[in-house]
Each structure stands twice: as structure tokens, then as C-alpha cells.
Amino acid sequence: MKILIATDAWRPQVNGVVRSLEQTAAAAARQGVEIDFLAPDRFWSVPMPSYPEIRLAMPPLGAIERHIEAEKPDYVHIATEGPIGLLTRRACLKKGRPFTTSYHTRFPEYLAARVPVPLDWTYRWIRRFHNAGAGTMVSTPALERELAARGFKRLMRWSRGVDAELYQPRPVRIFDLPGPIFLYVGRVAVEKNIEAFLDLDLPGSKVVVGGGPALEMLRSRYPAVHFAGMLEGEDLARAYASADVFVFPSLTDTFGIVLLEAMASGLPVAAFPVTGPIDVISSGRTGILDNDLAVAARACLDLKPADARAEALKYSWDACAHQFVANVVDACSRAKTTPAPASAVKQGRASLPV
Numbered sequence: 001m002k003i004l005i006a007t008d009a010w011r012p013q014v015n016g017v018v019r020s021l022e023q024t025a026a027a028a029a030r031q032g033v034e035i036d037f038l039a040p041d042r043f044w045s046v047p048m049p050s051y052p053e054i055r056l057a058m059p060p061l062g063a064i065e066r067h068i069e070a071e072k073p074d075y076v077h078i079a080t081e082g083p084i085g086l087l088t089r090r091a092c093l094k095k096g097r098p099f100t101t102s103y104h105t106r107f108p109e110y111l112a113a114r115v116p117v118p119l120d121w122t123y124r125w126i127r128r129f130h131n132a133g134a135g136t137m138v139s140t141p142a143l144e145r146e147l148a149a150r151g152f153k154r155l156m157r158w159s160r161g162v163d164a165e166l167y168q169p170r171p172v173r174i175f176d177l178p179g180p181i182f183l184y185v186g187r188v189a190v191e192k193n194i195e196a197f198l199d200l201d202l203p204g205s206k207v208v209v210g211g212g213p214a215l216e217m218l219r220s221r222y223p224a225v226h227f228a229g230m231l232e233g234e235d236l237a238r239a240y241a242s243a244d245v246f247v248f249p250s251l252t253d254t255f256g257i258v259l260l261e262a263m264a265s266g267l268p269v270a271a272f273p274v275t276g277p278i279d280v281i282s283s284g285r286t287g288i289l290d291n292d293l294a295v296a297a298r299a300c301l302d303l304k305p306a307d308a309r310a311e312a313l314k315y316s317w318d319a320c321a322h323q324f325v326a327n328v329v330d331a332c333s334r335a336k337t338t339p340a341p342a343s344a345v346k347q348g349r350a351s352l353p354v
Helices: 016-030 061-071 083-095 108-113 119-132 141-149 215-221 232-240 257-263 293-298 307-311 317-337 342-350
Strands: 002-006 034-038 045-048 049-059 076-079 100-102 137-140 154-159 181-185 203-210 226-229 245-248 269-271 287-289
Touching: 002 061, 002 083, 002 119, 016 108, 016 257, 016 317, 034 061, 049 141, 049 226, 061 083, 076 083, 076 317, 083 119, 083 203, 100 317, 137 141, 141 154, 154 317, 181 232, 181 257, 203 232, 215 226, 232 257, 245 257, 245 293, 257 269, 257 307, 269 293, 287 293
Parallel strands: 002 034, 002 076, 076 100, 100 137, 137 154, 181 203, 181 245, 203 226, 245 269, 269 287
Antiparallel strands: 045 049
């Protein structure tokens, strides 16, 4: 079996979408399923305005159609709503090919953080994008309920995994800083709400691991915070193991793979009680969810690292890949027996920008 995943998020980006896709593909290969990627590295691209680390591919529709024809995948999945995702969607609708999608990123909220665009306007467009497919995968029950209330159809659950061999408690301390150490890992960007963490009155030290467009601004505004930059693999695992509490200030993440990595490393998680953390964190045992993030962070110091790791061990990339493949096959098989209405095909050809 061969699945083609169209994605605008790809290396050199380091984020939850890219890591989810890479790990899912690796696990699917172990299960005998080939996953190929239609990604920006195949096309000419330009830096994204206000976020140059992200490059937007600008492929012609014909190139997308030719690639799909050449690869001859059994199924097509669209992971993002960017140019590649849009053109793949259009190509599939044009040919009457069923496809699935996944909702990784709160694009309406991210856009609103930078441009004064009403959320309802963007959600209307995003809903139309996804509802043309055979099914849309979401990572948590809370996100499923939220999107269903906004009119998204045919929602399917697709959880995430963690490499528990890489991310585990270790007797290391790579940060020569006063303890306890409160850690954030992720993109350093406005939508991550990092200042809610950096402004907290906490004992010990704060550490930020990651890069992004807000890095230099925050580094200058918070000289007492240790900014470690981008870390991956073994270096990132050692950073997790060197901390005492993981602080997750985001209000807009749909899941947060870093939650699982932190917990697998033995770190209790302090977070707001919002979509993502409420489905991953068992408040009072594996972390603390509270609208007062300082209260949550301090309370995490009293929790047992072993409980956090035990919860993370319930998640695996093999289970994640199995769930993903089953969703794709089931949704597309149903769609083949129930043709899309002509209005959906017309919308795919005429209403979306290309």
C-alpha cells in the first residue's frame, strides 16, 4: 500500500507537524505501508511573510497533477492548508479522487495574532477546505468537539506518539543554573504565548529551547532567562532530563508533542486548562492544569516524575501510524461508494485560490 501525503510543513522546519509526519511514516514503513511526501523541497519556494524560517512552495497545478500520476498512490492525504495542500485538494477533486485531511494547526488563531482578520472568516474558509475531503483527522477529543461545533464534518481521531527510548529520565544536568529549572520547548513565536511563562515569578531558573521569529526580541527583553536555541535528538533529550518542570503556556496548540516528550523524560507539566493539555495531562498526577500558570508550575514540583513517564508510555508512534493508515483506508473506501456532490467538486475547482 502506498499513501501520498501533501504537506506545506517540511524540513528544515522543526515543529510538531513535521515531526508527526516523519515519525508516522517511519512507523508505517515497519508495518509494510509506504508513505511518500509531496513537500516544499520539490518546488521553488519563497519565505513566508513575518516568518522567514517557513518557506512557501509555489508549484503550478500541473506539477501537482503530474506528481500524483507518476507516484500512483493508493491513497492521498493532505496535511496542511497551504499552497501544496490547496493544489493537491484541487487536483483530487478535479479527478474525483477521494482524499483525507488532518487539522494540525490553529491557522485562524495564528493569522489573527498577526493580522486583524476575524476568526469566523478564516474558520469558514478552513471548514470548506476540510469538508471537501472524505474525513478530517484530529488529535484529541476536545479538538474534535470544538471543530464539530464549528461545522467540520467526518472527523476522525488520530493521536500522537513519543520515542520513550530517546526521551527518558537521565542522571544529567546540562544547564549550569540555579534550580529548580522550569523548561519550555517549542517554536519561539507570538502564537505560543511564551511571555506568559517568562513573566512568572518562580524560584530557580527558566530555560527556553527552540528558535523562531520572536527569539531575539525575547532574548533582549528577558536577560535572566537562558535561551538554549534549537536542539534536536540526543541534545534535546538531555535538555528535558536536565529540568524539573515543563511549562506549556500555549493557548492554541492542537496537541503538543512536546508534552509527551517532557512526560516521558519524567517532567510534570504545568499548563492552562485548554485543548491539548486537557486531553494529555492528568491534573494532579502527571501535571497541573490551572488558569494561574505560576500556581501550576510550583505545584508540579511536588509531583512524581515516575507518574508522568508512566502516562507517556501509553503513547507510541506504532499505534499512531496504525490509526492513521486505518483512517485513510476507511474514509477513502467509504467515499468511493458515496460520490461527492457536484457542488463540492465545483467548489474545489472554482472557489479556492490556486
